[in-house]
Amino acid sequence: MSEALRPMVKSRLYEQVLERLRAHVTEAGLSAGDRLPAERDLAASLGVSRASVKQAIVVLEVQGLVEARHGGGTYLVRDTLDVEPVEQLVERRKRLPEVLEAREALETKLAELAAERRTDAELETIREALDFMRDEIAEGANGVEGDRRFHAAVTAAAHSSLLADFMKTIAQQITESRTESLRQPGRPSRSLAQHTAIYEAIAAGDAKKAAAAMRKHVRTVAKVRLLTWVPED
Amino acid sequence: MSEALRPMVKSRLYEQVLERLRAHVTEAGLSAGDRLPAERDLAASLGVSRASVKQAIVVLEVQGLVEARHGGGTYLVRDTLDVEPVEQLVERRKRLPEVLEAREALETKLAELAAERRTDAELETIREALDFMRDEIAEGANGVEGDRRFHAAVTAAAHSSLLADFMKTIAQQITESRTESLRQPGRPSRSLAQHTAIYEAIAAGDAKKAAAAMRKHVRTVAKVRLLTWVPED
DNA sequence: CCGGTCAAGTGGCTCAGCCACTATGCCACC
DNA sequence: GGTGGCATAGTGGCTGAGCCACTTGACCGG
Structure with a gap:
């Protein structure tokens, strides 16, 4: 010393x-x-x-x-530039399972609606998000922006302002889980594959399959996230 | 959206x-x-x-x-540049109370010994660390480097290689708690005041008072830290 | 009122360079 | 032999000027 x-x-x-x-x-x-x-x-x-x-x-x-x-x-982004105290961070972690449950409910329905209601232009936007994420991953990034765009595009294609508003209220927490999830080794490419499956179902107009694919995707994210949370001693 | x-x-x-x-x-x-x-x-x-x-x-x-x-x-600093997974971070938090208990035991004794054994040169080094921390705070920093130097100087002045070795084994975790503690509003100046009290006791050769001052200081840090940990639901 | 255009403002990034500090090896000196 | 001092190259810290891409808002013509 x-x-x-x-x-x-x-x-x-x-x-x-x-x-x-x-x-x-x-x-x-x-x-x-x-x-x-x-x-x-x-x-x-x-x-x-x-x-x-x-x-x-x-x-x-x-x-x-x-x-x-x-x-x-x-x-x-917040009202202060101070780093978030650990206490609040832990608090938010505890609420996260609820958020992910809500997300599953909302996005599953959004995918279903998108398969039924999407215009060709909206489908194209979804595909662009897919391509964007692919490029990001190829460049060595984790694809977080492409992921965000994909889900945003699907939400827009569902033509439900009410569901979109609900999504907005949990957007911040979803963003956080997204970043953390895509930091896991191998996650970006697997996530891209799941997005592709969702896209294809929406493109085919298969509402049931789109809902199932989205449910599987969101549950994967939730699983990854929950593994990092140890609720008690 | x-x-x-x-x-x-x-x-x-x-x-x-x-x-x-x-x-x-x-x-x-x-x-x-x-x-x-x-x-x-x-x-x-x-x-x-x-x-x-x-x-x-x-x-x-x-x-x-x-x-x-x-x-x-x-x-x-580590073997990788990947950010630490939340899981491990949570794990380490759980061990922290033990570390802080150990720190209290060690540093209290170190302060006591320092008051008895310190040379004038070592006392001067401690004082310099105090001045350094004061300057840091005046510049707007949180004084983490001055804090580290102070405790290192006290440890050196205690002339106990065994206790110093023990300290070394928990140095990493102490560093983390130090950083987090000094981020609290008002902490740096209060910490500086406690350091000053410890310094004066060591300067006066008052082992008992030095030990008491150090114990109070370490307990303050531990308290701040423990407040951020919520052990269960 | 709408839509297009344009200029100012702003962040993203580069380039060239100076300074302060560190590491290394050499050399004189003991 | 080795010890201390010293020059030098290498490295991070920081600056200033400048170009580009993008956003914003005001202005103007239809």
Whole structure:
């Protein structure tokens, strides 16, 4: 435990920027959906380079606290930039099984409706999402954006604004489970295969088969997720 | 949920770099302590700018998977760059209370011994750690490095290689609880005050008071941490 | 009122370069 | 022999300028 052997660790610049950003959000009373100052402005007012500001924003991005839209600004996802306390994270995990049950009910019905009601244009959009996910995986990404698009396209094709609204209320939690699920080795390609099966059923107009395929898919995701949760000692 | 309204989200470049880095570590069979290629080399071989490589490395840094030493290269902390599965994280949380109990026992005794055995030079090192943490907090950081140095200095001043070895075996888990604890609002300054009390007792050679101050400090940390753990439904 | 166009604003990314720090090997000196 | 100092190359930290792609909103013509 000799001290002298350890390197001198100065805090990195981006960490200080992070602190200032958190403080700014708190002081300015910003809340979810509000826009952060532009990177150039932040760099100027903090007296650092844009690259350092960007590093800080990347950190906030991977922590899911901020969403940077190319050309459109950077937006707050929550009311604060503080990392979520473990307590709340555990709390949310406990509610997750319910969310996944709800998702199964909703998406199964959505797939069924989509098979019956989809227009050719909507079918095409679903297929594009499939292609997009395939490209993502080929590039080495996990396909999370393609996955999101696929489910969004199916939802749109079902032409049920009520079911779509329900989906919206659990969208955030679904996003989280999606990311975690697709991080499992081998998951992206298996998920793509299941999407393909759903697509084919919808393309064929086979409502029953589409519902079954979607149910199987959602249950797979739920299973992966539940394995990571240990409810008690 | 119309798809066309959503921005075209191409995966950010740094995310792709991240994937390639993970793959490289796996394929090259690198393990903890090994050095990653230099940023310039990575940028060249991946065909991206150094800024993008750096963004990816910053992500790995905040995830604790990598340690970048200014001028000395970037090193692997674990044998992999994959984020820790939630399952293992939960497992470790369950063991944490034991670790904190052990820490209380060890550090209390270490403080006591330090008060009796410390040399003037060692006392000076402890004071420097205190000053360092104060500066960190003044700069807006959370003081985690100063905290680490303080406890390391006290351990060294105790002149007990056996106790020091015991501390080493739980060092990793202590580091994690340290980081999390100091993230709580107001914690850094309160922690600094407790450190000061410990320092003064050691400086005065008051073993009993030093032990008591250290016990109080460690228990405070343990309390903060335990609040975040919900053992059952 | 609608739809198209255009300019300003913004994030994504690159390039070139300087600085601070580290690691290494060499060399003078003891 | 080895020990300490020192130069040098390598490396991460950070900057500034700049280009591109995309979004946004205002403006204008129909």
